[in-house]
Amino acid sequence: MSRVFEERVAMITGASQGIGESIAQRLASEGCNLILASRRQEACEEVGSLLAGEDIETLAVGMDVGSLDSVVASVDEALERFGHIDFLVNNAGIARDNLLVRMDPADWDAVLRTDLTGVYNCTKTVLRSMLRRRSGRVVTISSVVGLLGNSGQTAYGAAKAGVLGFTKSLAREIASRNITVNAVAPGYITTEMTAGLPEGATENLQQKIPLGRLGVGADVAGAVRFLLSEDAAYITGQVLSVDGGMYM
Ligand code: NDP
Numbered sequence: 001m002s003r004v005f006e007e008r009v010a011m012i013t014g015a016s017q018g019i020g021e022s023i024a025q026r027l028a029s030e031g032c033n034l035i036l037a038s039r040r041q042e043a044c045e046e047v048g049s050l051l052a053g054e055d056i057e058t059l060a061v062g063m064d065v066g067s068l069d070s071v072v073a074s075v076d077e078a079l080e081r082f083g084h085i086d087f088l089v090n091n092a093g094i095a096r097d098n099l100l101v102r103m104d105p106a107d108w109d110a111v112l113r114t115d116l117t118g119v120y121n122c123t124k125t126v127l128r129s130m131l132r133r134r135s136g137r138v139v140t141i142s143s144v145v146g147l148l149g150n151s152g153q154t155a156y157g158a159a160k161a162g163v164l165g166f167t168k169s170l171a172r173e174i175a176s177r178n179i180t181v182n183a184v185a186p187g188y189i190t191t192e193m194t195a196g197l198p199e200g201a202t203e204n205l206q207q208k209i210p211l212g213r214l215g216v217g218a219d220v221a222g223a224v225r226f227l228l229s230e231d232a233a234y235i236t237g238q239v240l241s242v243d244g245g246m247y248m
Contacts, residue, residue, distance in 0.1 A: 001029045001030055002030065003030055003031030004030050004031070004229060004230070005027055005030045005031045005032035005228070006030075006031035006032075007031075007033075008031075008032045008033065008086045008087065009032070009033045009034075009035065009078075009082045009084060009085050009086050009087070010027050010032050010033070010034055010035070010085070010086065010087035010088075010089060010228070011034075011035040011037060011075070011078060011085050011087070011088050011089070011122075011126060012024055012027075012034060012035070012036060012037065012089045012091055013037045013038065013063070013065050013089065013090055013091050013092035013118070013122055014037075014038050014065075014091040014092030014093060015034070015036035015037055015038055015044050015047055015091070016036070016038035016039075016040050016043035016044050016046075016047060017038075017043065017047075017191070017192060018189075018191035018192055018193065018217060019091055019141065019186065019189060019191055019217045019220050019221070020036075020038070020089075020091040020092070021047050021217065022216070022217025022218050022220065022221040023089055023091060023217075023220070023221045023224050023225075024036060024047055024051065025051065025218075025221065026218065026221035026222065026224070026225050027087075027221075027224075027225065027228070028051040028054040028056050028058075029054060030225070031054075031055070031056060032056060032087075033056050033057045033058070033082060034048070034051070034056065034057075034058045034059070035058075035059050035061060035074075035078040035082070035085070036048050036058060036059070036060045036061070037060075037061045037062075037063040037065075037074055037092075038062075038063065038092060039062060039063070039064050040062070041060050041061060041062030042060075044060035044061065044062075045060040047060070048060050057081075057082075059077070059078055059081050059082070061074040061077060061078065062074070065090075065092045065114060065117075065118030065119075065121055065122055066110075066113040066114050066117060066118050066121070067121070068121045068125070071121045071122055071125050072125055075122075075125045075126055075129075079129060084129050084133055085126050085129050085130070085136070086130075086135070086136060086137065087136070087137045087138075087139070087228050088122060088123060088126045088130075088136070088137070088138045088139070089139050089140075089141070089224055089228075090118070090119045090122055090123065090138070090139070090140040090141060090163075091141045092114065092118055092122075093114060093115045093118075093141065093159075093193075094110065094111060094114045094115065095111065095153065095156045095193060096108075096110060096111050096155060096156075097152045097153050097156065098152060099151075099152055100154045103154065103155065107155060108155045111155040111156055111159050112155060112158065112159050112162075114159075115156065115159035115160060115163070116158075116159040116162045116163060116166070119140055119163055119166060120166070123138055123140075123166075123170065123181075126138075127174070127179075130177075130179050131174070131177055131179070134177050134178050134179075135178050135179065136178075136179040136180075137179070137180050137181075137182075137227065137228050137232075138167075138170070138179065138180070138181040138182070139181075139182055139183070139184060139224050139227045139228060140163050140166070140167055140181075140182075140183045140184075141183070141184055141186065141220070141224075142160045142161075142163045142164055142167075142183045142184065142185045142239065143156070143157075143160040143185055143186060144185055144186065144187045144188075144241065144243045144246050144247050145157045145160055146159075146160030146161040146162075146163060146164055146185060147161070147164075147185055147239070147241070147247045148246070148247055160185075163183060164183055164185075164239055167181050167182065167183040167237065167239070168237045171236040171237030172237065175236055175237075180227075180232070180233070180235060180236040181236055181237065182227045182232070182235060182236060182237065182238045182239070182240065183238070183239045183240070184220060184223045184224055184227070184239075184240050184241075184242055185239050185240065185241045185242065185243065185247070186215060186219075186220045186241075186242045186243060187209065187214075187215055187241070187242065187243025187244055187246045187247075188205055188209070188214045188215065188243075188246075189214065189215040189216065189217060189219065189220060190214050190215070190216055190217075191217060194214070202214065208246065209243070209244040209245065209246055210244055210245030210246070210248075211244035211245050212244070213244065214244075215242060215243070215244060219242050220242050223240050223242045226240075227240065
């Protein structure tokens, strides 16, 4: 694979597993230096050590996207190490599914704090360095649920739809600074988040997906890689669905 991202620095939130780890693998394979961030710093270190053969620099940081103080401390550490951040991939997220009538306020708060306020905290903090350099790319991972809705996912759907409004508004706000802001909306991707689906649910889901299969992390990573690349230089404020055709 060509090293198109050599000398570039990407911060990936939620990099300790799942889709975030797949994005880290893809960017590393093209020479990108990585800041791997999640609450479990050791798990991010482990992901970094698996990329040791890629001839890139990695920094693992323990960061809670829901806490602005934690994000500022981690971004400061990353800027001290790398000097700048070219790409921010807002991938960290949680789901706490329940019917609205049974939804605990604590679950509502946790989902909104992580999946929506987390995007605000990380983007606002990293943006300063991008604005100074008049260059940067922000990609946020939303969800097909933010576009279609899903019974039992009012909190998650609200957060993921919120992320789309955030993306489009910020894209307009900072386009003149040569910074693009886009969202990727995955469908059902095989990770720990979807591992808890009840027996038979996977077969039901497959019938609703035009391409007839669940996605894998690499499917999402390819879309993120595209939006970070020079080929996407004239694309901003867009939502790229990676869902096997569920939303069209
Ligand atoms: P996983 O549950 O496998 O991974 C979630 C990641 O987010 C972990 O690395 C976790 O690390 C991190 N994370 C969670 N909370 C926080 C926090 N407060 N601060 C920092 N990091 C946090 O999920 P996926 O890989 O499946 O999902 C990744 C993203 O993709 C999420 O935004 C999700 O909503 C979205 N998505 C997933 C789909 C799917 O089908 N899997 C479909 C559509 C969207 P740690 O525990 O170490 O903090």
